[in-house]
Structures are given as C-alpha cells and as structure tokens.
Amino acid sequence: MATMHPHRSHTCGALRSTDTGQNVRLSGWIHRKRDHGGLMFIDLRDHYGLTQLVISPETPGFDRVERLRAESVIRVDGQVLARSGDTINANLPTGEVEIRVASIDVISEAAELPLPVFGEPDYPEEIRLKHRYLDLRRETLHKNIVLRSKVIHSIRNRMIGQGFLEYQTPILTASSPEGARDFLVPSRLHPSKFYALPQAPQQFKQLLMVAGFDRYFQIAPCFRDEDLRADRSLEFYQLDVEMSFVTQDDVFAAIEPVMHGVFEEFADGKSVTPYPFPRIPYRDSIAWYGSDKPDLRNPIKMADVSERFRGGGFGLFARILEDAKNAVWAIPAPKGGSRAFCDRMNSWAQGEGQPGLGYIFWSEDQGAWGGPIAKNLGAEATDVLMKEIGLGQGDAAFFVAGDPKTFYKFAGSARTKVGTDLKLIDEDRFEFVWIVDFPMFEMNEETNHVDFSHNPFSMPQGEMEALETKDPLDILAYQYDIVCNGYELCSGAVRNHLPELMLKAFEIAGYGPNVVEEQFGGMLNAFRHGAPPHGGLAPGIDRIVMLLAGQTAIREVIAFPLNQQGQDLLMNAPSEVDEKQLKELHIRLAPPIKV
Numbered sequence: 001m002a003t004m005h006p007h008r009s010h011t012c013g014a015l016r017s018t019d020t021g022q023n024v025r026l027s028g029w030i031h032r033k034r035d036h037g038g039l040m041f042i043d044l045r046d047h048y049g050l051t052q053l054v055i056s057p058e059t060p061g062f063d064r065v066e067r068l069r070a071e072s073v074i075r076v077d078g079q080v081l082a083r084s085g086d087t088i089n090a091n092l093p094t095g096e097v098e099i100r101v102a103s104i105d106v107i108s109e110a111a112e113l114p115l116p117v118f119g120e121p122d123y124p125e126e127i128r129l130k131h132r133y134l135d136l137r138r139e140t141l142h143k144n145i146v147l148r149s150k151v152i153h154s155i156r157n158r159m160i161g162q163g164f165l166e167y168q169t170p171i172l173t174a175s176s177p178e179g180a181r182d183f184l185v186p187s188r189l190h191p192s193k194f195y196a197l198p199q200a201p202q203q204f205k206q207l208l209m210v211a212g213f214d215r216y217f218q219i220a221p222c223f224r225d226e227d228l229r230a231d232r233s234l235e236f237y238q239l240d241v242e243m244s245f246v247t248q249d250d251v252f253a254a255i256e257p258v259m260h261g262v263f264e265e266f267a268d269g270k271s272v273t274p275y276p277f278p279r280i281p282y283r284d285s286i287a288w289y290g291s292d293k294p295d296l297r298n299p300i301k302m303a304d305v306s307e308r309f310r311g312g313g314f315g316l317f318a319r320i321l322e323d324a325k326n327a328v329w330a331i332p333a334p335k336g337g338s339r340a341f342c343d344r345m346n347s348w349a350q351g352e353g354q355p356g357l358g359y360i361f362w363s364e365d366q367g368a369w370g371g372p373i374a375k376n377l378g379a380e381a382t383d384v385l386m387k388e389i390g391l392g393q394g395d396a397a398f399f400v401a402g403d404p405k406t407f408y409k410f411a412g413s414a415r416t417k418v419g420t421d422l423k424l425i426d427e428d429r430f431e432f433v434w435i436v437d438f439p440m441f442e443m444n445e446e447t448n449h450v451d452f453s454h455n456p457f458s459m460p461q462g463e464m465e466a467l468e469t470k471d472p473l474d475i476l477a478y479q480y481d482i483v484c485n486g487y488e489l490c491s492g493a494v495r496n497h498l499p500e501l502m503l504k505a506f507e508i509a510g511y512g513p514n515v516v517e518e519q520f521g522g523m524l525n526a527f528r529h530g531a532p533p534h535g536g537l538a539p540g541i542d543r544i545v546m547l548l549a550g551q552t553a554i555r556e557v558i559a560f561p562l563n564q565q566g567q568d569l570l571m572n573a574p575s576e577v578d579e580k581q582l583k584e585l586h587i588r589l590a591p592p593i594k595v
Helices: 062-067 125-130 139-161 202-210 248-266 282-289 315-320 339-351 372-377 379-388 404-421 463-469 499-508 513-527 541-548 579-584
Strands: 023-036 039-046 049-055 073-082 097-108 184-186 194-196 215-223 235-244 279-281 327-333 358-363 368-370 396-402 432-436 441-444 449-452 479-484 487-494 534-537
Touching (some): 023 049, 023 097, 039 062, 062 097, 139 248, 202 215, 202 534, 235 248, 235 487, 248 479, 339 358, 339 404, 368 379, 372 379, 396 404, 463 499
Antiparallel strands (some): 023 039, 235 534, 432 479, 487 534
C-alpha cells in the first residue's frame, strides 16, 4: 500500500460520492463544531472548500478536539461515507459525503479569536484590518482575493492576445509636478536628494514608445499621497497601456475586447455592454447626466428646457433666465407622479444645501399636471413641456435653475436620487461608455488664469493651428475616460509627441519654456530625436475587481489594505524609525509644533 502524504491525501473541497469507501487524510481549520448526542460534527475548511467530519467519543483525540476553539488546525484520517438522503447538503460540492474519523492530530491550537470567521458577522473595520489574516479566512473576502488573481491573469492573457508585451518601469524615480502629491524616498548615497515613488509610469511608457517598442502593457503599482475615499487608496494597481502609430479609434479598438471580455468572463450572469462601447462627448455628459462618469444603468437623461420658461410663464425661472449664462434643466422622473414623492425630493434638496427643487407631477385626483410650476405655466404649455421630455400620465419632472457651471453636480445627484428611489436602475448590468472630447484647458477660478484641465501631455484636437487661433477654453483634447456603472475605470489620451506643440500648450497654461525644460526635459529631448504618434490609457485594477465582486470599497478586494487614515494596522505602518537610520539618510525631524 502506498504511504500517505504527511498532511493530506485530498483537499477539503475534493471528495465526492464516487470516493465513498476510500481511506483519506485531510488537514484544515475547524470552521465550526456541532455536538449531536455524543457524536461531534466538524466542518473542516481549507482554501478549496469544506468537508464534514463525524467523530465519535471513542475516537482517539476526541477529548482534546472537544476542547479546541474554532480556527484551530487539525489533521484527520478516516473513511469517506455517503450521507443519507435527508442529510445531504446540496449547497456544498462535498455535500454528499462525510468522513468517519479514525484518528486526529492537533497541528496548531487557536487562541481566543478577536473576530469570528464562521458566519461573517459585521465587525468594526479596525479589528478586521488589525487581524487581516483572520478576515481573509472569511469566505467573501477570500473569494474576492481569488477573483482578483483570476481577473489579473485573464487581463494579461487578453493583452498578450492583442499583441501587447509586458515591460517593467522603475519604482524609484524622480518627483513629478503634475497630479497628486508624491511619496518621497530619501537617498542615502546622495544626501539631501530624494527619489519619488511613481504616481503612474506615464513618462516611462511614453519613452518606451519613443524607444520603438510599439505595444506596451504592465500591471503597474502606483502611489499617490492623497486623501482617501472608499474607491481610492494610497497605493493601487493599474493596467498601464501605451501604443504607437495610433489614433484614438485604434486605442479604443484594442482595449474594448479586453474590458468586455474580462467583464463577461466574471460577470456572473450580468449583461455587459457589447463593443464598440457608446461614446459621449464630455459636454453632453455634463448636460445629460450632470457628471463626467455617468451611470447609464439609470435611464434618466436631463434636458435643457430654458426656452419653455424664457420671458414669462413662471416668474422665478423667467427672472433667472434674464442672465444669458443661466439655464433651466429638467430631470425626468418616470412613474414618480405623486405629491409625496415630489415633497420628499424637495426636502432632500434642502438637506443638500439647495433652496429646494421645483417640480411638476401628474395628479391622479385631478387627471392633470399639478404643482406650482404647472399652475403658473397653464395646462397647455405644461403639456407641451412634459411631452417634450418624454413624460405623460403617472410621471413627474424636477427642475433646477441658475448657472449650470455651479448647479450641474447637484442636478447629477438629483438624477441619481430619482433613479435610485424609483428603482429605475437595473442592477444586473455592466454598462460601459467612453467619455470623449474633454476640454484641453479650463479657467482656474482662484487665479483667473487658464490651466490644464486634465493631462498636460495630451494632443489638442486641431494641433498647432488650434493652439494658435482658438480661444483656449474652446480647444478639445484627444482625451477619454472609460466609465462603468458610474465609476471612472480609467483615463487616457493620444499624446502630444511634438516638442514645439508641447511648449506652446504649456505656454498657454502659463509655463515658460525654462520650466518645461527643467521639469520634463527628459521627455522633450526624447521627442527631439524622432517620436512616433502614440496614445494609451490605464484602467484601475482595484476598481475593476471591486465592480466584479459587487463591492463598494476597494479595501474589500485588496489583501492587505490601508485604512481610511492611510495606516496599516497589521504591520503598524507608518512607524517611527530609529536615530541611526535617520543619521545615515542625513535627515533631521522637524515635527509640527503643537499649539
């Protein structure tokens, strides 16, 4: 007879009814214990699944196991038995069998648990992160981390299938002025000088194109010292991509099959937007959805209805419209036709710091449009207005008036609130859209000067002619975002690869040639030695996995995340370092003065 493996002959997810009668050895964690009139039942768990053990009081080691806490590690030898019909567990792949245990060894005894694994009750995040090794044993989080690995593997295969090759770029690099704050790393060999961790491999991937590599990708770690949110972390991973000799359409054509394919593979039955994905210009996205990352599962599309109120009808709106920059937007609310719902929305708007939310609703009692706006406009004009935005009996509409620049975000929130409260959002879809034609420049309200609105390395549409002849605020860039279900998954651009064009774009934003040469000299010089047209993008891995796992916080798809304050509670980082290390780095601390 062959000797048994010292730890296991099978995993805890492997045994089936076809194994009945076999003598087996299993090792794993005690997931849960149940005492049934002398017999002890244990669910034994490992990475692969659960198997039920049955232990009788005469089994050697019974007394010791009876005293063990959950999450202790044991090894058992025993025989596979078929469960009787009424005890089969159809929810478990191993649910048709159990192990009659002949002998037990205790490998590792668990102390009292700071948080339970079985049942996954809600627990304070601080405890979950401090004892992450226990948290990761919980089924949901364990599955999320396995899903992450499979998603990354699938992305890699799909990228290679599209003709991309993976290249690595430096982690210790130079500090860069654009974007968020850098994390700095002091140099021991070069006193008083610092490396920076990369916010993204932006310049390196462009330099790879100048170096003639053509199609690059990397699952790249990125670091940004910024304030945290649920869908953001100080360190994160992105699928970093760059391509040479391409137009915007070529970038889309290469990346759409990858995104669609990976979402379809792990969508768990949810539908995924077929490609080519729809494209919406930035300005339309703001006007229709009040956001540049719209959730298209919500069918509501806002409309500019200023013309219906200009010069009279409803005094308040007519007065607001006397200022040329102002407008009135309608937010349709299909099936929202009740005064109670309209009042609830109005109170919500006041809670958001707004004076209120005008509305028109279908009154069943009167068989007509109700509300102060309808009363002022009159039945006929109201009917024309509501038909124009596609509404009829049983529906309602809300109205926002003023300068769209200041109210569009609120209008977007109101659209989301209406869609959510009226249950118009189809949860069983992954809805993709490209937001395109971002403005190249914007007015910085604080300085009253023109500034870059997005990525300073983007190619302006119309190139040099546009930069020399157009109002900067009218120039669009070859910049684009992929949005899925209201989350921005990535931004990208066709790059500006011409030094004279780059200098001109920076000049418009108020940066002289000396500043550009000093801060981006490496890239500018590379461009002076023959640069191909190139473009790319960088979808966020954490957000992709978060969406596929049905989570709303990226900490639920990262094995060892930082908390909301940017601390690692398990390893106790950031931490103080000893004086000797600081001396070697020629650093003296200047802690903030306590007031």
